[in-house]
Amino acid sequence: MGSSYLDLLEKGELERRVEEGYNLLGSCRVCPRSCGVDRLRDEKGFCRSGFLPMVASYTLHYGEEPPLSGIRGSGTIFFSNCNMRCVYCQNYPISQLGAGRIVGLEDLSKMMLSLQERGAHNINLVTPSHFVPQILAALLLGARAGLRLPLVYNTSGYDGLDSLRLLEGVCDMYLADFRYFDSHMALKYSATENYPQVARVAIEEMYRQVGYLILSPEGIAQRGLIVRHLILPNDIAGTSKVLHSLLSEISPELYLSVMSQYFPAYNAFDYPELSRRISWDEHQAALGIIDQIGISNGWIQEVEAEVK
């Protein structure tokens, strides 16, 4: 099956999207922070990223949601740096400490092609929000050289509409976090303003573009949106409200992935309320919510709780 971006390539539209993406970089408004730095001249804003992309690793990944990993693995590219600052980030060496290396656009396209050669079901772009124009430029090179795998945009949900619109018809799948219901929590624990409002608009846009998840007869994702939610201790994420609002405001058919494997990492021990796994009671409460709202489409990771 051909990916949507091949149509755009044929019409010359993919090239136009790259140009539009570069326009966002000049006075950077690639993401909602709108730092205004000139990334074409390698200036860096909140995400600490200049013009060229930074990649920590690229590999076949078997631990994503089952429709993405399938049997041959998801072709995952982990981008360095992030436009959020989660104090508990479980990937903090990559997202916050800058592990990884700067790569050329051609190198990035070769990573995509190599993952395709190794049999990946898709190209899974992890933490891509601050590199959308560069991803488009690398995709253009890759598509001209024979790339045909569908793209998965795997994001924390703090995405700008301008960038997302450039991805219409480019990404067949979105895997988006919805982390917090309460904007005060997002500010306190992720240094991110208006997170719930921004993420909701972003997720609506993603759903408008690709709709609910469509699987092949073998159960492999072909197109659509998955929303992920990580349960945090002391209901910091507002799990019940997040799940209710997603199903009522986006779609009751939305595919949800509820994750319970939180463990304290990075600076979480500076916050007593975040310095433990979820408790047995929280585990039971999460299962109760899931039962109550009756998620019809989705995947719930086995809840691991700290039994007290």
Ligand code: SF4
């Ligand atoms: S992508 Fe980076 S520099 Fe650009 S607006 Fe976002 S945080 Fe700022």
